[in-house]
Amino acid sequence: MSTTHLVAAAPAESRNRRARVRAARKRIRPGWGRILAWAVLIAVMIVTLFPFYWMLRTALSNNNALYADPGSLLPVDPTLGGFRRVFGLASAEEAAAEGGTTGSIDFWLYLRNSVIVATAITTGQVLFSSMAAYAFARLHWKGRDAVFFLFITALMIPPIFVQLPNFILIRDLGLLNTLAGVILPFFFMTPFAVFFMRQFLLGIPREIEEAAMIDGAGHGRIFFRVLLPMSSTPLVTLSLLAYITAWGEYFWPLLVGRADEARVLTVALGVFRAQTPQTGPDWAGLMAGALVAALPVLILFIVFGRRFVENIGYSGIK
Amino acid sequence: MASASRMTPRIRRRPRSDLRVALLFIAPAAMGFVAFYFLPAIRGLWFSFTDQNLIGSGDFIGTANYERMFDDPLFWNALWVTIQYVVINIGVQTVLALALAVLLHRLTRSIVIRGIVLLPYLVANVVVALVWFWMSDYSIGIINVVLEEVGLDRVAFFGDPAMAIPTVALINVWRFLGYTALLLFAGLQMIPPQYYEAAALDGASEWRMFWTITLPLLRPVLALVLVISVVGSFQIFDTVAVTTEGGPVNATRVIYYYIYQQAFERFDLGYASAIAVFLVVMLASIAYLQLKIMRSDRSDLA
Numbered sequence: 001m002s003t004t005h006l007v008a009a010a011p012a013e014s015r016n017r018r019a020r021v022r023a024a025r026k027r028i029r030p031g032w033g034r035i036l037a038w039a040v041l042i043a044v045m046i047v048t049l050f051p052f053y054w055m056l057r058t059a060l061s062n063n064n065a066l067y068a069d070p071g072s073l074l075p076v077d078p079t080l081g082g083f084r085r086v087f088g089l090a091s092a093e094e095a096a097a098e099g100g101t102t103g104s105i106d107f108w109l110y111l112r113n114s115v116i117v118a119t120a121i122t123t124g125q126v127l128f129s130s131m132a133a134y135a136f137a138r139l140h141w142k143g144r145d146a147v148f149f150l151f152i153t154a155l156m157i158p159p160i161f162v163q164l165p166n167f168i169l170i171r172d173l174g175l176l177n178t179l180a181g182v183i184l185p186f187f188f189m190t191p192f193a194v195f196f197m198r199q200f201l202l203g204i205p206r207e208i209e210e211a212a213m214i215d216g217a218g219h220g221r222i223f224f225r226v227l228l229p230m231s232s233t234p235l236v237t238l239s240l241l242a243y244i245t246a247w248g249e250y251f252w253p254l255l256v257g258r259a260d261e262a263r264v265l266t267v268a269l270g271v272f273r274a275q276t277p278q279t280g281p282d283w284a285g286l287m288a289g290a291l292v293a294a295l296p297v298l299i300l301f302i303v304f305g306r307r308f309v310e311n312i313g314y315s316g317i318k
Numbered sequence: 319m320a321s322a323s324r325m326t327p328r329i330r331r332r333p334r335s336d337l338r339v340a341l342l343f344i345a346p347a348a349m350g351f352v353a354f355y356f357l358p359a360i361r362g363l364w365f366s367f368t369d370q371n372l373i374g375s376g377d378f379i380g381t382a383n384y385e386r387m388f389d390d391p392l393f394w395n396a397l398w399v400t401i402q403y404v405v406i407n408i409g410v411q412t413v414l415a416l417a418l419a420v421l422l423h424r425l426t427r428s429i430v431i432r433g434i435v436l437l438p439y440l441v442a443n444v445v446v447a448l449v450w451f452w453m454s455d456y457s458i459g460i461i462n463v464v465l466e467e468v469g470l471d472r473v474a475f476f477g478d479p480a481m482a483i484p485t486v487a488l489i490n491v492w493r494f495l496g497y498t499a500l501l502l503f504a505g506l507q508m509i510p511p512q513y514y515e516a517a518a519l520d521g522a523s524e525w526r527m528f529w530t531i532t533l534p535l536l537r538p539v540l541a542l543v544l545v546i547s548v549v550g551s552f553q554i555f556d557t558v559a560v561t562t563e564g565g566p567v568n569a570t571r572v573i574y575y576y577i578y579q580q581a582f583e584r585f586d587l588g589y590a591s592a593i594a595v596f597l598v599v600m601l602a603s604i605a606y607l608q609l610k611i612m613r614s615d616r617s618d619l620a
Binding site for chain 2: 033034037038040041044045047048049051052054055058066067070071124128129131132134135136139140141142144147150151154156157158159160161162163164165166167168169184185187188189191194219223244247248249250251254255265266269270273281283286287290293294297298301305306309310312
């Protein structure tokens with residue numbers, strides 16, 4: 001932590017005041033403290049970024065060669081073999097030659113499943129939670145606050161408590177090992193999404209709706225044509241949060257979606273990790289799979305991330 | 319025109335009830351809430367008093383599951399291991415996140431830097447766990463290669479029972495550090511900059527400003543972030559499930575994983591539910607106590 005003084009003791013002359021205020025506005029004055037602070041920040045960024053690079057470096061390596069040169073900063077004996085194995089394109093001999101897993105795995109299928117699951121969950125959850133948030137923030141009805149409170153208490157409940165009975169429910173509905181079973185519990189709402197959108201809607205001036213009402217708009221029109229378009233920033237933030245969460249969910253799909261046809265990437269990675277070849281783990285293949293699981297959300301973030309970063313935390317505590 | 323738009327809504331606003339419209343708007347979410355939160359919560363509570371298994375239906379057995387729980391050394395071990403995890407995870411994460419948030423706040427407004435710091439949060443727990451599992455591999459993981467290079471001993475990060483929980487805890491610090499820091503950063507932005515300017519004019523050091531301005535004014539935000547991260551931290555599962563699977567010798571058999579094993583490996587849903595009920599009660603009490611102690615509802619800004 002820097003102990004640099006922002007303003008050195010100077011004679012208290014009033015004509016200096018403006019300059020001193022300006023100096024104080026600068027966050028930290030150039031000096032050792034500031035250099036040290038930047039050094040720490042850069043170190044944090046290196047520690048943040050290095051594992052991503054290491055994933056890539058390993059994924060592009062020949063798994064057998066990794067053992068010979070574990071410290072190499074570049075891919076060892078570069079090959080796309082890891083990716084070929086993960087996408088089920090490599091023959092058993094080819095995989096064995098590089099020290100890879102020979103079990104049958106098809107990340108195309110799991111990637112498709114993950115995209116379907118995360119997209120469906122995000123769409124349903126954001127739409128329905130926003131609608132509910134409108135009813136909680138903007139409509140007058142008896143019992144509104146009590147119902148809202150009930151919704152919000154669910155925020156504090158560890159998911160496993162309801163997911164055990166939910167498993168029985170999904171089983172009884174005959175939806176085990178279907179994408180529907182993986183999607184359903186998160187499709188209609190999460191307490192957080194309702195809470196988040198309500199907070200935002202509460203902050204929109206009422207005059208806007210009243211003006212629309214005078215123009216003869218009903219609640220449906222006000223919500224879909226006036227309020228939603230005004231809410232693009234929180235909607236992007238919430239959608240990205242929902243997508244990240246749905247994409248990374250492991251526990252629930254592990255319970256209800258173990259079979260190939262409903263297996264998402266996180267579950268597939270767990271299975272892949274458990275299929276260790278006799279020679280030793282297929283690290284190259286595993287990191288290729290991990291990269292496939294990480295990339296789609298990273299791309300989404302690069303496209304939509306700006307508003308997300310700016311708005312995280314304004315009520316975005318999750 | 320102007321007077322009309324001021325008059326009409328005032329007449330229409332108060333007396334009406336929007337119940338019918340509200341029901342329409344809330345219907346899908348309410349359906350999901352009842353089906354996947356409310357009824358399961360009641361059912362879960364009921365399961366905890368039965369010998370429900372994964373296949374059939376269960377019979378009422380009173381408080382037998384709870385009695386068994388209090389006599390189960392593996393349950394107490396799971397609780398103890400989880401608490402160790404939470405203390406290390408939250409302790410390290412909070413201090414580092416606070417430091418990072420202050421650094422960002424005092425140094426830069428760069429969106430790119432904040433974006434980079436957030437990257438680990440975007441990646442699934444499972445991916446994060448596997449990457450670090452690989453990097454800390456005993457024989458060819460880069461961390462051990464470097465340790466040996468600089469003349470230190472290799473560390474069995476996941477294989478040594480004493481190291482396993484700290485390792486898992488620190489891996490998840492890596493994932494959540496940037497996110498937590500940005501939540502705190504948002505809180506820092508709410509502190510009026512005049513305070514810092516005035517303090518700077520009086521010659522206060524950065525260190526002193528942190529203790530006398532930043533920390534007291536950030537308290538409500540910090541309290542909320544702490545409550546949320548502690549509750550989340552107790553739910554550690556993914557990292558353990560894809561790396562140690564509870565081992566070595568129960569060293570990482572955290573409570574979430576123990577519940578999972580009881581339900582889906584021993585098929586004992588009744589007992590698993592009883593432990594889950596315990597977890598619910600414990601987390602609710604912790605959250606309540608934390609908010610009470612930190613008086614998060616009262617801001618020093620007022």
